Amino acid sequence: xxxxxxxxxxxxxxxxxxxxxxxxxxxxxxxxxxxxxxxxxxxxxxxxxxxxxxxxxxxxxxxxxxxxxxxxxxxxxxxxxxxxxxxxxxxxxxxxxxxxxxxxxxxxxxxxxxxxxxxxxxxxxxxxxxxxxxxxxxxxxxxxx
Numbered sequence: 001x002x003x004x005x006x007x008x009x010x011x012x013x014x015x016x017x018x019x020x021x022x023x024x025x026x027x028x029x030x031x032x033x034x035x036x037x038x039x040x041x042x043x044x045x046x047x048x049x050x051x052x053x054x055x056x057x058x059x060x061x062x063x064x065x066x067x068x069x070x071x072x073x074x075x076x077x078x079x080x081x082x083x084x085x086x087x088x089x090x091x092x093x094x095x096x097x098x099x100x101x102x103x104x105x106x107x108x109x110x111x112x113x114x115x116x117x118x119x120x121x122x123x124x125x126x127x128x129x130x131x132x133x134x135x136x137x138x139x140x141x142x143x144x145x
Contacts, residue, residue, distance in 0.1 A: 026124035
């Protein structure tokens with residue numbers, strides 16, 4: 001199975017930021033560490049950086065499998081794969097699966113309009129968030145590097 005590069009994992013850590021105590025993200029989802037969500041995240045929960053990194057790597061395995069499956073019909077560079085995994089981790093698989101971004105990748109992974117599709121996903125809780133504007137721009141740049 002294909003895996004994300006260490007370089008993108010480090011970028012995801014920067015984009016997500018480390019939060020040792022459970023909090024609600026702008027979309028209202030209980031989150032901890034480097035963007036970990038799920039039934040195991042409880043109010044008041046605390047993790048170390050090492051625990052957060054382990055949770056991130058575990059979470060990414062699921063997204064790697066799904067991105068691999070969804071893009072099996074095309075050949076992706078490591079950077080293209082990385083950017084799509086990062087996007088799916090942040091936006092959710094449902095959003096990736098239903099996106100024009102994925103449809104364009106499945107037709108032609110080199111289509112330059114894919115960069116615009118990344119950048120459309122810049123909202124959290126219904127608001128444009130500067131951090132997401134920056135992240136999507138950097139993911140698009142990574143995809144095409």
